[in-house]
Amino acid sequence: MPLLNFKGKTFVQSHHLTVPYHTLVPVPERSLTEQVRLDDNLIIHGDNLAALKALLPVYAGKVKCIYIDPPYNTGTENWIYNDNVNSPMIRDWLGRVVDREDLTRHDKWLCMMTPRLRLLRELLRDDGAIFVSCDDNEQHHLRMLMDVVFGETNFVANLIWQKKYASANDHKSIAPMHDFIVVYQKSDLFHRNLLPRTEDKDRQYRFEDERGVFRPDNYTCNKTADERPNLYYPIVNPNTGDEIWPKRTAVWRYTRARHEQNVASGLVYWGKDGRGSVPAFKRYKAGLRGGGGIVPNTWWTFDVAGHTDEAKKEIRGMGLEADELDFITPKPSRLIQRILQIATDKDSIVLDAFAGSGTTAHAVLAANRQDGGSRRFILIEMEDYADSITAQRVRRVIKGLPGAKDRAMSEGLGGSFSYFEVGPAIEPEGLLTGEALPPFRELARYVFYTATGEEFRPEVLDEARRFIGSSGEYDVYLLYEPDIEKLKSLALNLEFAERLGKPADGKRRLVFAPARFLTDRYMEQYRIEYAQLPHEMYKTR
Numbered sequence: 001m002p003l004l005n006f007k008g009k010t011f012v013q014s015h016h017l018t019v020p021y022h023t024l025v026p027v028p029e030r031s032l033t034e035q036v037r038l039d040d041n042l043i044i045h046g047d048n049l050a051a052l053k054a055l056l057p058v059y060a061g062k063v064k065c066i067y068i069d070p071p072y073n074t075g076t077e078n079w080i081y082n083d084n085v086n087s088p089m090i091r092d093w094l095g096r097v098v099d100r101e102d103l104t105r106h107d108k109w110l111c112m113m114t115p116r117l118r119l120l121r122e123l124l125r126d127d128g129a130i131f132v133s134c135d136d137n138e139q140h141h142l143r144m145l146m147d148v149v150f151g152e153t154n155f156v157a158n159l160i161w162q163k164k165y166a167s168a169n170d171h172k173s174i175a176p177m178h179d180f181i182v183v184y185q186k187s188d189l190f191h192r193n194l195l196p197r198t199e200d201k202d203r204q205y206r207f208e209d210e211r212g213v214f215r216p217d218n219y220t221c222n223k224t225a226d227e228r229p230n231l232y233y234p235i236v237n238p239n240t241g242d243e244i245w246p247k248r249t250a251v252w253r254y255t256r257a258r259h260e261q262n263v264a265s266g267l268v269y270w271g272k273d274g275r276g277s278v279p280a281f282k283r284y285k286a287g288l289r290g291g292g293g294i295v296p297n298t299w300w301t302f303d304v305a306g307h308t309d310e311a312k313k314e315i316r317g318m319g320l321e322a323d324e325l326d327f328i329t330p331k332p333s334r335l336i337q338r339i340l341q342i343a344t345d346k347d348s349i350v351l352d353a354f355a356g357s358g359t360t361a362h363a364v365l366a367a368n369r370q371d372g373g374s375r376r377f378i379l380i381e382m383e384d385y386a387d388s389i390t391a392q393r394v395r396r397v398i399k400g401l402p403g404a405k406d407r408a409m410s411e412g413l414g415g416s417f418s419y420f421e422v423g424p425a426i427e428p429e430g431l432l433t434g435e436a437l438p439p440f441r442e443l444a445r446y447v448f449y450t451a452t453g454e455e456f457r458p459e460v461l462d463e464a465r466r467f468i469g470s471s472g473e474y475d476v477y478l479l480y481e482p483d484i485e486k487l488k489s490l491a492l493n494l495e496f497a498e499r500l501g502k503p504a505d506g507k508r509r510l511v512f513a514p515a516r517f518l519t520d521r522y523m524e525q526y527r528i529e530y531a532q533l534p535h536e537m538y539k540t541r
């Protein structure tokens with residue numbers, strides 16, 4: 001396989017592994033929910049690298065559909081590559097706007113995308129898929145990078161989205177009219193859905209008999225009699241007795257035997273009065289494969305997926321007031337809704353790590369309204385407008401916009417979301433000095449996931465008992481308080497072991513604690529394994 005090489009590649013290959021886990025800090029006053037929780041719809045303010053890593057303990061392998069719309073790297077977007085990668089060359093890159101003069105701009109873009117795509121892949125379900133918007137600036141690089149991260153065989157399609165409805169007649173070269181959406185699956189367990197039938201398609205089924213509604217399909221094909229002599233034969237209209245031959249340049253679509261079967265099954269149509277001179281095939285709507293849905297293809301015109309002007313109108317119509325509104329290049333919600341139709345079920349989790357104006361949340365809520373689904377969204381936005389634009393749009397979509405033309409929009413689509421800030425990193429070394437002590441729940445999420453590799457379930461956490469969850473192998477406990485003085489005196493001791501008692505189910509216990517005062521004999525008796533904080537967080541993986 002040809003290799004994609006770029007400056008900085010060796011430094012970012014495993015960067016996603018070294019990114020520290022960060023806390024996610026709930027912000028109730030920015031949320032639209034009774035109780036801020038991680039299993040709600042989520043809007044997260046912060047760099048997606050840290051946010052995606054922070055989501056792993058709860059969402060690894062859970063996300064059905066990812067849509068991302070990263071900077072296209074046009075040279076005019078003011079984006080800055082700012083990842084904390086441990087290399088002097090990369091440190092030299094940081095803090096500078098990536099513009100057209102920057103000869104390393106493609107390298108920087110690939111360095112930025114690599115660890116994010118790797119984390120996104122970890123979050124995807126095995127039957128999930130990722131859709132990535134881009135244009136010609138990075139499409140060729142992106143395809144190669146996706147081949148590396150997701151595997152060449154998991155390429156699904158490169159969609160062409162006609163983003164403009166009119167060509168720019170003053171363009172100096174060949175005027176671009178489309179963007180790409182590159183689609184990869186996590187594995188071959190992914191199955192795309194059919195698209196719902198359009199009214200246009202339905203209108204073709206305008207004939208009806210005692211068996212139901214049907215469409216008369218062409219009985220001929222565009223092969224010649226010389227090419228397919230077996231399809232060139234006479235057919236008799238049973239009502240008139242006329243013998244009918246096809247043209248030599250467009251023979252019947254069916255062999256003689258297949259035609260006889262059609263006749264026997266009553267599938268040949270001779271017009272309303274039955275005396276027509278051309279047969280047709282009765283295609284009954286009820287017999288259509290997949291309930292008559294339409295197989296999606298790669299050609300997404302603006303009439304089915306919206307265009308950029310429509311997207312701008314959509315967000316302007318939200319009454320948002322923020323200076324940055326003009327700099328966001330939003331996508332139309334119809335575009336994302338089409339993705340959701342193809343790649344989600346009614347209860348899927350949908351993630352957008354470059355959220356911008358929050359179109360993905362809008363599309364998720366609209367899809368739920370349409371089919372009664374309970375899909376959830378997770379949005380991540382780094383800029384401060386995560387509240388004033390991203391969350392504000394979602395609030396308006398949920399609660400409604402009085403005066404909006406569309407009835408659903410004026411009433412509101414309903415729903416809720418919890419807003420989080422990406423908080424400080426959980427640095428194990430910080431525990432030693434007491435400088436960065438995360439809350440109990442945050443550390444619990446982190447140690448449980450890193451130690452067991454299994455999902456952390458906040459609802460089973462029992463802080464009083466120090467119990468933080470059960471994995472296949474262990475019941476896990478955490479002796480910890482975010483107070484350095486208390487931490488000094490916390491230890492796994494006989495009193496704690498006796499409180500646990502002998503395990504009824506024989507399951508082993510994994511206990512995280514800063515110190516241990518318990519002999520091996522008791523450890524064995526109570527089936528306890530000790531993991532010293534902060535060093536042994538990666539105990540069983």
Ligand SMILES: C[S@@+](CC[C@H](N)C(=O)[O-])C[C@H]1O[C@@H](n2cnc3c(N)ncnc32)[C@H](O)[C@@H]1O
Pocket residue numbers: 046047048049069070071328329330331332353354355356357358359360380381382383
């Ligand atoms: C092209 S816009 C997305 C527009 C969006 N699809 C919409 O319909 O509004 C890209 C967004 O990604 C955000 N972004 C860029 N880098 C990011 C990062 N590292 N973490 C989180 N957000 C980021 C930008 O601030 C910007 O809002």
